[in-house]
Amino acid sequence: MIFRKVIEIRKPVRLYDRGDRFALWGSCFSTRLRDYLMGELYDVSDSPYGIMYNPLSIAQGMERLLSGRAPREEELILRDGRWHSMMHHGAFSHSSREVALQGMRLAFERSRAALTETDLLILTLGTAWVYEREGEVVNNCHKLPAEDFTRRRLSVDEIVSDWSRLIPSLIEQAPGIRILLTVSPIPHYRDGAHESRLSKAILMLSAERLTELFPDRVSYFPSYEIMQDELRDYRFYDRDMAHPSDQAAEYIIERFRECYLREESGPTLQRWARVRKQLSHRPLTDSRESLRAYYDSLLSTLLEIRAELPRDYLDREIQRIQEILSHL
Template sequence: MELSTRIMIPKGDFSLSYSDKLLLLGSCFAENIGQKLLNYKFNVDSNPFGILYNPYSIASAIRILKSNKEYMAKDLFQYEGVFHSFDHHSRFSSTREADCLQLINSRLTSSRAKLPTTSTAIITLGTSFIYHLKETGKPVTNCHKLPEKYFIRRRYELAEIAKICDNIMQELLVLHPQIHVIFTVSPIRHWKDGAHANQLSKATLLLAIDKIQQNYPNHVTYFPAYEIMMDELRDYRFYADDMLHPSPLAIEYIWQHFCESYMNKETLQIMKEWEKIQKAINHRPFNPQSEIYHKFILQTLLKIERITRKFPFFDSENEIKALKSKLI
């Protein structure tokens, strides 16, 4: 007996492997998927500007990454004793101007080093509403809790969003002519917009992605995270306490669907191997000083050595330290 409406998810036209270089940009959902990929040691650059909610900010982030721009004091503003950038999430903000600039520019440097080899991008769109500074008309990525009087807020029309998404594709194709792009719409509802306005916003994003998919059939696929959340996981037990964000269980469920769609058998097998290693690291033995447990640790270290020899970019330094500390 089926107890939910099942979303039919087609197998992706391409598969992700550990040799892929991944760039994730977008909303909180991009963060969730990015963290999952990082946990499994994929080669990932996740949200170098922090969380980006709207397509314009994502397109702008890609342009800045491809440029030689270095952020300077004139690019920041101060509000209530904290320095911010309108291009960045508040995770880059600081009470010291120098620290804010250092966080922004060091992240840009590391991301730019990875950008030329990016083979797959995962773009998560959150909203069609975009805030503009009244003083300059500049669209902003984050309002940083400034009063509404400083902004003009507008929902972009389908043609505008589609054009922005097309710009995203053009920028990425110049970067890598064979790039694959997975578009998703964030399942997180923007309730401050109101129920109806949120639906109009999400519908605009969905229609724009559909147009881009038609225009770039060899490069673009769509993963239905929004549909899975709205239909398969419509029960409120799959939501966090705010009743808007997906719960950890829902994120894990959507992640499993994502893996089924885009991971090939070899990749899934490596992921299983790494999962066993993680469980071994987290294992709490009855007797930590026993010879059997020490052998268990040495075998786990050997498994890490084998997997890192095959995939040198695996950053397993913390795991190795954790295991070796248990031998002392």
């Protein structure tokens, strides 16, 4: 007997490996998947705007990237001593306008360069509720007064209309790209339980319509459905009873891995598996000489792996080890 529902996932057109390029845009669940892929040394880029929740903001951001419209100084606003962009997540905000703008432009150029070579663009849709300021949908409110915004819920037609215009332009600039849509498994209870369900339904209907319009390019991965039906127990939720627990997030990512990623092996990945365990533990010695020998060996192996698989993730780990060595 089977005592739980296992969600069936439609077989993808192709499998992906470390020779492919991924781009992940969307809600905070996309950062979980991004971190997993980076940690496994896949070639990954993310949104130049940070976390994005609604499909219209994601479309607007993508349209700007395709047209080369980089962030402008006049778009920044000053709030509580920090400069913000209504298009960007607060991680880009800074007390210096120049520093904030520089970070936004650097992320924009990196994503623009990566986009044309992207093989799989994963879009995690979080909510159909949007906030408008001066007639435009914003990506982040940055805690401005509520009266500055108009709140409304997008329609399926509105979402599909924007994306059906955008996808051909995206394919034109990135000819090999395929798009994987998924709905975030995280409910938005601040909108209300019923309103959150309606919002997710709109996102799922929009995704279905887009897969029908672009069957060779757009597919769907059921993150939300896995959370709701396979993991329908509060032990799979974090303490806020909304976000998936680490175990639940790992399970959803495992379902993604089984469906979309090709199994790979080889000496480089075997070395990385060993080194990754070392990176998560501090050596059990206080001897400066032993520590230096340990980190020298670790650094040497990381450099060898990076020569085979150049990744920003490895660059950060190499920099961290070099900083440790500089203090020994």
